[in-house]
Amino acid sequence: MKRTRPSLGAMLAALAAMAPRRLWLGGMALACLTVLMGMALLGLSGWFIAATGLAGLVPATALVFDVFMPSAGIRLLALGRTAARYGERLVTHDATLAVLAALRERLFRSWAPAGAASQLRLRPARWLQRLTGDVDALDSLYLRLAVPLVSACGAALLAAVVLGAMHWQLGLLLGLWLLLVGTAIAVVLARRARRPALRRAAALERLRSQAVDLVAGQTDLLMAGRLPAQCARLAATEACVAQADRQLNRLEAHATAAYGVVSTLTLVGVLLAVGWLAEQGVIGAPGAALALLVALAAMEPFAALRRGAVEAGRTWLSIQRLAPQVVQAPVADTAVHLPPPGVAAVLEQVSARHQGSPRWALEAVSLQIPAGTQVAVVGASGAGKSTLLSVIAGELPATQGHVAAQPGTWLTQRTELFQDSLRDNLLLACPGASDERLWQALEDAGLASDVRAMPQGLESRLGEGGLGLSGGQARRLALARLLLHPAPCWLLDEPSEGLDAATARDVLACLQRQMKGHTVIVATHLRREAESADRLLWVEGGRLLGDARRGTADFDKLLARLRDDAATPAAHAMAKGF
Template sequence: MEGPRGGAAARLLRQESRALRARVLPPVLLGLAASLAGLCGAWLVARVVAALLGHGDAGWAELAAAGALALLVAALGLVQEGTQLAAGEAARARLRGAAFARLLALGPADPRGVGERASLVIDRVEALDGYFARWLPAAALAMLVPVLVFLAVLWADWHAALVLGLAGLLYPVAMALTGIGAAAASRRQFEALERLSGRFLDRLRGLATLVLFNRQEAEAEALAESAHELRQRTMRVLRIAFLSGTAMELLAAGAIACIAWRRGGGGGDPTAGIFALLAVPAFFAPLRAFAAAYHERLAASGAATALAPLLLAPSGEGLVLETMPPRVVVTFTDVRLSYDPARPPALDGLSFRVNAGETLVLAGPSGAGKSSVLRLLMGFVRPEAGRIAINGQDALSLKPEELRRLSSYVGQKPHLFRGSIRENIRYARPEATPAQVEAAAEAARVTGFAAALPQGLDTEVGEGGWGLSGGQAQRVALARAFLRDTPLVLLDEPTAHLDPGTEAEVMESLQRLCLGRTAIIASHSGMRGRLGRVLEIEGGRVAGPGRQAQA
């Protein structure tokens, strides 16, 4: 498993590197310019020092030029750092947007837990920042700058260039010795972080249940063990990074010692020797930055291993709707669906037909397969056998996103985001005009309770709809469905957990929403026969002939 996973991670990093090439190139060019200016400054300083020793005629002009070049190097370094930060921000934005869009497209079909999804979008993407901001520029400069410095020293003193070349050849050996097992250690660190994040979030959400069964102490100990494991793995990765830095310092010190020892006993003009000594830090500076950024590559490798299955997975293929049909007819023919081979199928030869403008209520006990029908129509799962047709055409030939364009979905627990009521309604169709948003709110009777709020539709609500009752949040969800204005409406227990008075108001809005649209409603009680034809489902198949509900 490690081979394919590592190959997918490398493929993802290569793909993103190509996409962000324009962002990574400026830091490299600025680094090259700073190195060239530094070499010129080093040559001028060498001439000034040689003149102080009685060789040459360098003076204040050379010293002033060297100072100006030093300021230029500092300015280029600041600009380079800014472009590196910009490259990292661009990479994070691109990867986080792609990961979030992919998770939204998968929807309920994604088997990952909430904690693992949050870790992917936040922690894993954050770990890739250093790969684009520091590692890629450092890797490019580590290949280009030492060659530039070597050629400059070769022009001045070929013996010193030979020493630098030998030190440069020993560098990959030192990195290989210190980097054995580093990628695996970083990957294990991120796996430990993912487990800890997921466990903490899941236990936090189920804290009331843990307290009810008196398991809070045991879970606290388990979290402490996971945190200790993460701490150990993080320190192991840091030790590897420090070892690579130590090897680099030893090579640089050895090169300086060899050059100084050779030039120490010689006579003549010392300019070339002084320049060679000053060029040693310039030779090793990009290699030192490369070694310092090496752990960024390790972290990125571990993060990409987790992100690759999500980002490199083939997107849903299929046809795209040219125009939105005004009315739809939905037909299920011997549809079969299983989530787990070890368990009975969710749908076992289900067949029914919903005509255009008709409302069908799927009634039955929990596990009968009602929600599976809605998932199939939204493209979150695909049947194993059978045919699903929309207006007589195979619905499975459409892209999953196109299936979701056809429908408006309202569940029993709609989620509201932190923001105003108006913004939560507009979430269904961001391009809608203010008049369309207000019309949808009026149709769902949102304006009725919003008028009593301090700022009407612009009243702020908290994450999860904090500040609104369950019935009010349900009406906001219905307003979203009115705003989408799709030919197909899918409802999953829309009146569950509502008191009789609120349920009556929501039912009135539901009747208005379903009027003229094809609607499929999943309900335990059959909505008491108030919306349309009722089809009893049990064990994934029709339990008996559908009956026409009486008004």
């Protein structure tokens, strides 16, 4: 079924629902109140200074002039403006941070269905950009567009009311002038800044991807003689970002100048108007000062829109990118069902292909694995062993056929560790595990003595990707995490790959000691990983070509032909034997 792109209204409604309405409305109300109190403070101060100056010219007037009420009002407005400003910053940022946190959680959940891990691995820089840069860009929607717009409208309304009390036509004209010209500058700025903002966003994403490639592959690039070329590409992309920044800064400077010109024209127009009203005797000098200062302050909230207008293009792009994950509900993953009691996994005529590939990764595979057995899936590299584990785990949905499997935990070829403490890396498998259970898992994995030798023990910090541990230690830590997981089925994808012989034997011995009571399915081309299995499944070209059980001649034949290097010619010879 074709997936339709969510509308802007649906996206805004979804974002608005992520924070309590009182935060949204309260933040806007406090921001508007801050602006209004600032304008009132400035206008009342100007009126009070002019009025007291005129009153002091005549002794009789000076004696009866009330200085206490205006001065009390000025103090009240000054204190109120400070409190409103503090409350506005607190509430608006609280609302924004709450939405961004909820948005990141929803994005994580939308990337959880089958196939998500492989997609993240294919384009890590792109998805990292979605989770960081695109999410952060959405704070402009509320903080730099919605809140300043409400405040600017409130300022235009107050200015219109104050001058309308002196002359209704002047008040109406001023309000319309502020609304039309103030918003027109922001709209023109947003339209002109859209293209460089989009170029900057695309260049930043490209810069991040190229930087990741440079850091991760610098050894290969150096050996291939491509390191200078990659550095040149990175510098060219950075130049594109800098050029877009210069264009955006230039546009923002032009907008600042435009708002300054409009503010000056507004002040001149009001000055001429109140001068005419004073000449006609409609208002006095204090009233004229009040009108001038209110008009002077009325354009300032509109000028605050320029930052949001400059970033509007980037914000709109982020909305388009994130809307499918935010608005549309995640599709329930029903590819894998629970098998009958006593069975770990059942596949019936299952075929599957990887996204974007025209050929079958698995084709017409049928098998049944009883619970509590140990099965080794063997074959040459690229034969479909890992794909079979992906289908059983539910990571790769079956295109055809039926799959039913027990909940499982998957130890992939890559040891996925995070820049965090040892404890938190272990708690990913069992969040409620006690320290005693963590130490027992480390003991079972043969890593407890190494962790005890570390100064901070379980609190020892790992670098990115598990930096700080050797390859064998990282594999043992992943094994300890596997032992902590309560899943009854273990899926092991070449668990000792890349380890030296002694470490590999030790890791496999640890696994063998803990396998009791679990269903274990190992994908391997190494004899040392398959020799303890109860059953061998031979896979070649995505097809199941052999199924041998321990104690049979076929089992011994397959096992005898497996070597540590698992040469491809031998693999083909085994396939022909069936």
